[in-house]
Amino acid sequence: MNKDEMWVLNSESYKAPSSRFSSLLASKDRDFLLSPTENQVKVSDLDGKVVGIYFSANWYPPCRKFTPILAGVYEQLKGRGCGFEVVFVSSDEDCDAFASYRSSMPWLAIPFSDLESKKGLNRRFEIEDIPCLIILQPVSTDNEEDEILRDGVELIYRYGVRAFPFTKQRLEELEKEEREKHENQTITNLLTNHNRNFLLGHGHPVPKQVDVGSLVGKTVGLYFSAQWCLPCLKFTPKLISIYHKIKEMLVEEKENEDFEIVFVSSDSEQVGFDSYFGTMPWLALPFGDPTVRSLTKYFDVQRVPCLVILGPDGKTLTKQGRNLINLYQEKAYPFTKAQLEFLEKLKDEEAKGLPLSEYHAGHRHELTLVSEGTGGGPFICCECDEQGFGWAYQCIDCGYEVHTNCVKAVNRGSAG
Numbered sequence: 001m002n003k004d005e006m007w008v009l010n011s012e013s014y015k016a017p018s019s020r021f022s023s024l025l026a027s028k029d030r031d032f033l034l035s036p037t038e039n040q041v042k043v044s045d046l047d048g049k050v051v052g053i054y055f056s057a058n059w060y061p062p063c064r065k066f067t068p069i070l071a072g073v074y075e076q077l078k079g080r081g082c083g084f085e086v087v088f089v090s091s092d093e094d095c096d097a098f099a100s101y102r103s104s105m106p107w108l109a110i111p112f113s114d115l116e117s118k119k120g121l122n123r124r125f126e127i128e129d130i131p132c133l134i135i136l137q138p139v140s141t142d143n144e145e146d147e148i149l150r151d152g153v154e155l156i157y158r159y160g161v162r163a164f165p166f167t168k169q170r171l172e173e174l175e176k177e178e179r180e181k182h183e184n185q186t187i188t189n190l191l192t193n194h195n196r197n198f199l200l201g202h203g204h205p206v207p208k209q210v211d212v213g214s215l216v217g218k219t220v221g222l223y224f225s226a227q228w229c230l231p232c233l234k235f236t237p238k239l240i241s242i243y244h245k246i247k248e249m250l251v252e253e254k255e256n257e258d259f260e261i262v263f264v265s266s267d268s269e270q271v272g273f274d275s276y277f278g279t280m281p282w283l284a285l286p287f288g289d290p291t292v293r294s295l296t297k298y299f300d301v302q303r304v305p306c307l308v309i310l311g312p313d314g315k316t317l318t319k320q321g322r323n324l325i326n327l328y329q330e331k332a333y334p335f336t337k338a339q340l341e342f343l344e345k346l347k348d349e350e351a352k353g354l355p356l357s358e359y360h361a362g363h364r365h366e367l368t369l370v371s372e373g374t375g376g377g378p379f380i381c382c383e384c385d386e387q388g389f390g391w392a393y394q395c396i397d398c399g400y401e402v403h404t405n406c407v408k409a410v411n412r413g414s415a416g
């Protein structure tokens with residue numbers, strides 16, 4: 001037997017050690033992944049680790065926003081010696097884009113040229129939206145739901161390193177902790193931190209400091225907003241006018257109650273913050289304060305503007321403040337369940353008097369009156385661009401929907 005024959009024999013009898021991830025991450029002619037320094041790392045090296053498969057692309061801002069956050073978590077877990085690895089599956093347009101995006105990633109990647117594998121993974125996990133982080137546990141079980149976690153991005157945003165090892169048990173622990181935190185919530189523990197126990201009020205030449213304690217016992221709105229955000233710029237003046245109306249009403253009718261709003265800014269520059277806060281009649285957390293971040297996480301604020309309302313006991317009444325202001329204006333105060341139920345009934349009563357269909361100046365088709373029960377649901381009003389729910393006028397064919405009080409009726413239906 002010559003040398004070549006022996007090689008053939010050996011290779012035939014050679015049985016690759018079964019790797020948990022090889023069927024997923026290797027291909028028939030590739031058993032490796034690329035390290036950040038372009039070295040080849042065997043797929044079998046991932047055995048025994050928790051693996052995140054990261055679907056992402058440099059051209060998409062939500063991906064670019066998430067990557068550094070994941071990188072921070074990754075480095076911390078590495079530093080602690082936790083068995084965690086991430087594999088990047090690129091949806092970048094070309095090799096250069098891939099390479100430049102890669103340079104911000106401390107983890108492994110499927111080679112850009114391996115289109116088949118990338119496509120296969122997207123299909124396998126039915127990826128519809130990026131960024132997506134699929135987390136796989138090191139040991140396979142019979143129940144796929146136990147070992148495949150699809151909302152890695154959300155979990156990292158929410159819990160950071162604490163989400164590790166992403167098991168069902170760990171997530172239940174975190175949820176329980178979160179619940180307890182919300183149950184013990186007070187205005188003081190929400191708005192202060194170990195360096196600061198005040199909020200900013202307006203004053204010249206420097207903003208005045210207002211003790212957080214002065215908010216205890218008041219109904220408080222936390223207004224998550226930013227100057228760079230158009231819907232915020234549209235909503236803020238409306239909120240200011242409602243704020244004044246509520247304040248006036250309280251002075252006249254309810255002397256023992258008070259209402260305040262605190263601006264929680266996601267502005268990225270002090271100048272933007274200063275000029276924006278300058279337009280607001282209420283208080284603010286200082287620009288760049290760490291509490292901004294923790295509150296955003298704590299209330300799971302996904303987009304601005306968002307208005308979270310706290311009751312006089314400091315507990316959360318609703319995260320739908322913006323919607324409620326749009327729907328009920330100053331009547332939404334004090335945002336309690338009883339008040340909202342009362343307003344809902346009132347709306348239902350009011351709707352009984354509304355025409356079942358209506359022609360609206362902003363749309364060429366006839367609109368139909370709908371409620372939650374009759375095909376209506378949460379919508380964006382095409383007239384005022386604000387969110388709405390409950391009663392609305394709708395053109396189902398065009399997906400056109402407006403608040404009932406945004407309709408400008410025109411008489412287009414009658415002949416002539």
Ligand SMILES: [Zn+2]
Pocket residue numbers: 381382383384385386402403406
């Ligand atoms: Zn509207």
Ligand SMILES: [Zn+2]
Pocket residue numbers: 363364365366395396397398399400
């Ligand atoms: Zn239409």
